[in-house]
Amino acid sequence: xxxxxxxxxxxxxxxxxxxxxxxxxxxxxxxxxxxxxxxxxxxxxxxxxxxxxxxxxxxxxxxxxxxxxxxxxxxxxxxxxxxxxxxxxxxxxxxxxxxxxxxxxxxxxxxxxxxxxxxxxxxxxxxxxxxxxxxxxxxxxxxxxxxxxxxxxxxxxxxxxxxxxxxxxxxxxxxxxxxxxxxxxxxxxxxxxxxxxx
Ligand SMILES: [Fe+2]
Numbered sequence: 001x002x003x004x005x006x007x008x009x010x011x012x013x014x015x016x017x018x019x020x021x022x023x024x025x026x027x028x029x030x031x032x033x034x035x036x037x038x039x040x041x042x043x044x045x046x047x048x049x050x051x052x053x054x055x056x057x058x059x060x061x062x063x064x065x066x067x068x069x070x071x072x073x074x075x076x077x078x079x080x081x082x083x084x085x086x087x088x089x090x091x092x093x094x095x096x097x098x099x100x101x102x103x104x105x106x107x108x109x110x111x112x113x114x115x116x117x118x119x120x121x122x123x124x125x126x127x128x129x130x131x132x133x134x135x136x137x138x139x140x141x142x143x144x145x146x147x148x149x150x151x152x153x154x155x156x157x158x159x160x161x162x163x164x165x166x167x168x169x170x171x172x173x174x175x176x177x178x179x180x181x182x183x184x185x186x187x188x189x190x191x192x193x194x195x196x197x198x
Contacts, residue, residue, distance in 0.1 A: 016178025032071035070142040077155040125154035153191040
């Protein structure tokens with residue numbers, strides 16, 4: 001059984017997202033890693049015993065494990081997008097060309113509208129290597145509504161904990177604007193270039 005270790009992120013000072021908010025948020029991320037490990041440990045015990053005896057506990061843990069895993073992975077995608085500091089795409093980036101072709105200059109507005117949907121979750125941009133196009137979506141909490149098997153190239157956390165401290169309960173829009181202001185598009189571009197040739 002693999003035991004995960006929380007990743008360490010090198011996040012510069014951000015505009016509109018405080019250091020305290022980031023530190024608290026990373027604490028939540030570490031909780032997902034810890035819970036995933038704990039649940040996996042318990043499940044590996046059940047797997048070596050009479051699992052029927054533990055049927056109820058097992059079904060609860062199996063459901064919770066993917067919730068914890070998705071929380072872990074999505075937060076890793078999220079925090080690494082701030083590493084290295086804000087940077088823009090250039091017109092020669094293949095991602096910039098794809099976004100322009102598919103969204104005619106409206107990508108950021110469209111993605112922000114998804115982020116402002118009600119309820120806790122994640123606005124996500126995937127790449128579909130079969131259709132060879134981007135797919136934007138919203139994952140409720142962090143595990144509902146994913147496009148199975150598709151790689152995620154942009155991840156925006158819109159749970160209240162991401163913005164409550166800095167912007168208040170009605171501050172989701174200000175937070176989403178701040179998120180885009182601080183994005184290192186170089187990270188997103190790198191993800192895209194890795195999956196675009198699959
Ligand atoms: Fe979060």
